[in-house]
Amino acid sequence: MDGAKSSPASxxxxxxxxxxxxxxxxxxxxxxxxxxxxxxxxxxVADGFSLADWGEFNLALALTGLLxxxxxxxLDQAAARSLxxxxxxxxRRSIVRWAVLVATGSATxxxxxxxxxxxxxxxxxxxxGLTEVFQIFSVTVGFGVLSLMLAALFQGLEDAAPNxxxxxILGPVLFVVAVALxxxxxxxxxxxxxxxxxxxxxxxxxxxxxxxxxxPRRIPPSERAAAPHRQLWPLxxxxxxxxxxxxxxAFVDTLVLGVFRSPSEVGIYSAAMTLARxxxxxxxxxxxxxxxxxxxxxRGGDHEALRSTxxxxxxxxxxxxxxxxxxxxxxxxxxxxxxxxxxxxxGAAPLRILALAAFVSVxxxxxxxxxxxxxxxxxxxxxxxxxxxxxLALSLxxxxxxxxxxxxxxxGVARALYPGLGLVALYRLHRIxxxxxxxxxxxxxxxxxxxxxxxxxGEMPFxxxxxxxxxxxxxxxxxxAPLITRSVVPGDLAIARGIEGLVGRPMPGLRxxxxxxxxxxxxxxxxx
Numbered sequence: 001m002d003g004a005k006s007s008p009a010s011x012x013x014x015x016x017x018x019x020x021x022x023x024x025x026x027x028x029x030x031x032x033x034x035x036x037x038x039x040x041x042x043x044x045v046a047d048g049f050s051l052a053d054w055g056e057f058n059l060a061l062a063l064t065g066l067l068x069x070x071x072x073x074x075l076d077q078a079a080a081r082s083l084x085x086x087x088x089x090x091x092r093r094s095i096v097r098w099a100v101l102v103a104t105g106s107a108t109x110x111x112x113x114x115x116x117x118x119x120x121x122x123x124x125x126x127x128x129g130l131t132e133v134f135q136i137f138s139v140t141v142g143f144g145v146l147s148l149m150l151a152a153l154f155q156g157l158e159d160a161a162p163n164x165x166x167x168x169i170l171g172p173v174l175f176v177v178a179v180a181l182x183x184x185x186x187x188x189x190x191x192x193x194x195x196x197x198x199x200x201x202x203x204x205x206x207x208x209x210x211x212x213x214x215x216p217r218r219i220p221p222s223e224r225a226a227a228p229h230r231q232l233w234p235l236x237x238x239x240x241x242x243x244x245x246x247x248x249x250a251f252v253d254t255l256v257l258g259v260f261r262s263p264s265e266v267g268i269y270s271a272a273m274t275l276a277r278x279x280x281x282x283x284x285x286x287x288x289x290x291x292x293x294x295x296x297x298x299r300g301g302d303h304e305a306l307r308s309t310x311x312x313x314x315x316x317x318x319x320x321x322x323x324x325x326x327x328x329x330x331x332x333x334x335x336x337x338x339x340x341x342x343x344x345x346x347g348a349a350p351l352r353i354l355a356l357a358a359f360v361s362v363x364x365x366x367x368x369x370x371x372x373x374x375x376x377x378x379x380x381x382x383x384x385x386x387x388x389x390x391x392l393a394l395s396l397x398x399x400x401x402x403x404x405x406x407x408x409x410x411x412g413v414a415r416a417l418y419p420g421l422g423l424v425a426l427y428r429l430h431r432i433x434x435x436x437x438x439x440x441x442x443x444x445x446x447x448x449x450x451x452x453x454x455x456x457x458g459e460m461p462f463x464x465x466x467x468x469x470x471x472x473x474x475x476x477x478x479x480x481a482p483l484i485t486r487s488v489v490p491g492d493l494a495i496a497r498g499i500e501g502l503v504g505r506p507m508p509g510l511r512x513x514x515x516x517x518x519x520x521x522x523x524x525x526x527x528x
Contacts (some may be wrong), residue, residue, distance in 0.1 A: 294373025323474025
């Protein structure tokens with residue numbers, strides 16, 4: 001800490017661990033529901049319609065998602081950071097007012113533009129049938145702009161619940177219902193697309209109602225008028241560049257694959273990507289809540305708490321991610337077959353590449369969210385540009401020759417490069433990194449125990465569904481690893497307290513177990 005030293009288990013640190021832990025847990029729960037619902041809906045679409053329809057659906061999702069992000073102009077992340085950094089209620093209310101006004105106008109323009117240009121967009125992917133899909137999906141561009149903007153306002157108040165409840169739970173669950181109805185009543189593929197738009201509309205309506213009720217209570221009225229600080233607009237443009245380039249890093253490979261290869265190959269690749277993104281669930285939740293927390297800690301100059309929460313948050317995401325990574329990397333064919341069916345087993349090679357890259361990005365931790373919270377937007381913009389341009393260049397080089405494998409290479413390099421460069425900058429500027437013994441020891445033990453077991457089981461003639469109990473075994477090993485290696489640190493105890501708050505009752509057994517596995521006192525434990 002820049003100033004007087006404090007114990008790593010001090011009340012201030014405990015509050016920070018609870019804030020990060022509680023927000024991360026809420027978002028992890030929401031994102032788990034999101035992925036469960038997404039899996040259900042996508043498996044239903046993949047099984048109920050042709051491979052070409054499945055590929056077209058994913059192309060439409062990728063393109064409209066990109067346009068939603070572009071249309072936000074970075075205001076969501078700029079508003080989230082500014083609300084967390086700013087304490088004047090009058091200024092806070094002006095930030096909300098201007099952000100919602102700009103987002104509403106942008107959403108309207110984006111929706112109309114996509115509807116009008118649906119035909120040319122479809123021809124770009126050599127699939128005229130995409131015209132109607134893009135026309136229906138056009139409204140989801142505007143819905144996406146507004147839902148992300150409203151959720152970001154609560155994000156700036158360090159409240160992850162609205163994003164989890166409405167964007168990650170309600171909308172995806174409603175879409176599962178829509179797909180099931182379309183299949184059961186034989187309404188056809190376009191009914192599925194319309195069902196997606198309707199689900200997004202209902203979720204947005206619920207989020208708007210929640211915002212109108214709750215936000216005035218969270219930001220009290222002020223007797224004086226104020227304007228947002230002028231820094232909001234350059235900050236928004238910087239975040240717009242970062243967000244747009246980050247989306248390119250994440251999805252340009254899918255779009256380029258759609259240009260050079262058939263929708264069927266896009267469908268195979270999308271199945272592998274859907275599984276690989278499971279590894280980013282916990283890290284995405286941590287990143288979402290860490291940005292406003294980092295901004296508030298930076299305002300107070302509490303860099304020691306920043307380092308501590310960074311390490312602890314990364315450790316907990318790894319605990320959740322490592323078993324799934326080992327299953328996808330070592331047993332890709334059974335994993336794809338168990339979820340999407342045997343037809344998709346040909347995506348094993350891309351899945352291995354994608355899973356490895358996703359895992360590397362999780363090990364690094366929420367580096368770029370931390371940089372954003374610290375206000376290092378110019379550095380973050382350069383990092384994001386390098387990663388996105390790398391993905392685009394590699395996609396154009398490898399996809400025409402290697403297809404889905406080339407797309408996986410392009411995404412994998414960009415996915416690892418993006419947080420990797422962020423961590424280098426974060427360590428150089430603030431000496432923050434997650435690679436403490438308390439993180440490395442449990443990780444090494446989990447990999448050492450699970451790898452031979454998974455490989456042996458993979459050689460046996462088991463049905464594909466066996467990957468689920470295998471993953472469960474890996475989760476048990478990962479959960480016990482910190483105890484066995486005596487790597488439990490104060491932040492773990494604080495997050496356990498957050499779990500008790502979520503379930504609404506004390507859990508003395510969990511506390512005793514964690515206390516028994518405490519790390520020896522020393523520099524490493526003090527950091528974590």
